[in-house]
Amino acid sequence: xxxxxxxxxxxxxxxxxxxxxxxxxxxxxxxxxxxxxxxxxxxxxxxxxxxxxxxxxxxxxxxxxxxxxxxxxxxxxxxxxxxxxxxxxxxxxxxxxxxxxxxxxxxxxxxxxxxxxxxxxxxxxxxxxxxxxxxxxxxxxxxx
Amino acid sequence: xxxxxxxxxxxxxxxxxxxxxxxxxxxxxxxxxxxxxxxxxxxxxxxxxxxxxxxxxxxxxxxxxxxxxxxxxxxxxxxxxxxxxxxxxxxxxxxxxxxxxxxxxxxxxxxxx
Numbered sequence: 149x150x151x152x153x154x155x156x157x158x159x160x161x162x163x164x165x166x167x168x169x170x171x172x173x174x175x176x177x178x179x180x181x182x183x184x185x186x187x188x189x190x191x192x193x194x195x196x197x198x199x200x201x202x203x204x205x206x207x208x209x210x211x212x213x214x215x216x217x218x219x220x221x222x223x224x225x226x227x228x229x230x231x232x233x234x235x236x237x238x239x240x241x242x243x244x245x246x247x248x249x250x251x252x253x254x255x256x257x258x259x260x261x262x263x264x265x266x267x268x269x270x271x272x273x274x275x276x277x278x279x280x281x282x283x284x285x286x287x288x289x290x291x292x
Numbered sequence: 293x294x295x296x297x298x299x300x301x302x303x304x305x306x307x308x309x310x311x312x313x314x315x316x317x318x319x320x321x322x323x324x325x326x327x328x329x330x331x332x333x334x335x336x337x338x339x340x341x342x343x344x345x346x347x348x349x350x351x352x353x354x355x356x357x358x359x360x361x362x363x364x365x366x367x368x369x370x371x372x373x374x375x376x377x378x379x380x381x382x383x384x385x386x387x388x389x390x391x392x393x394x395x396x397x398x399x400x401x402x403x404x405x
Binding site: 165166187190193194197198201245247248250251253256257258260261264267268 | 318350354356358361365379382383386387388
């Protein structure tokens, strides 16, 4: 596929764990169509999965009446994935994960999601709006 | 959704092997925990977590491995990882788990160490 113009795909994902895989598979399919390498598609799959899990668990509190909106926005040079939930956004005081501290039982073994998203994507932004809720915005560029 | 996780455990000559067929995510936590306790029961010096080459891991899966490493260290066991994809290995390197586990190509490689 050559996305000469901006193409937008919207998915409304139930706030139930495991359904994040639907968004992961959709993002991977689009990235492959756009010509991303297998390595970058793998990066994207992990990041989208983590963003959706955060939205399901923390943003929407696994409330089955609320959906996670995943927007896939493709153009010639990049793929942007916006994951929207109805939570209060990412807390500012979140502890940076430290493997040594975790092995020493000084930190919870969990808490790697944001780290993985930030490590694997080219651009990441966390935003929150009182009317629309939280959004994790991730971008990967085709030529990097 | 995720590939269902099927797990087998066996022991041979001080190496307890936990074979994981599927993805290492939160839904595998209970099964992995049970398998790990069975592996510990062999009192082996080394534990090998052997994947099928297609397994994916997420943040919850990383936490499962961290818990395994903590318990193994307390028991004086070393944790080895085999059968991982290039991306799986990248995730292990990013989070720093390669500092506490050894990634090998095969079960045989652990026996030679």
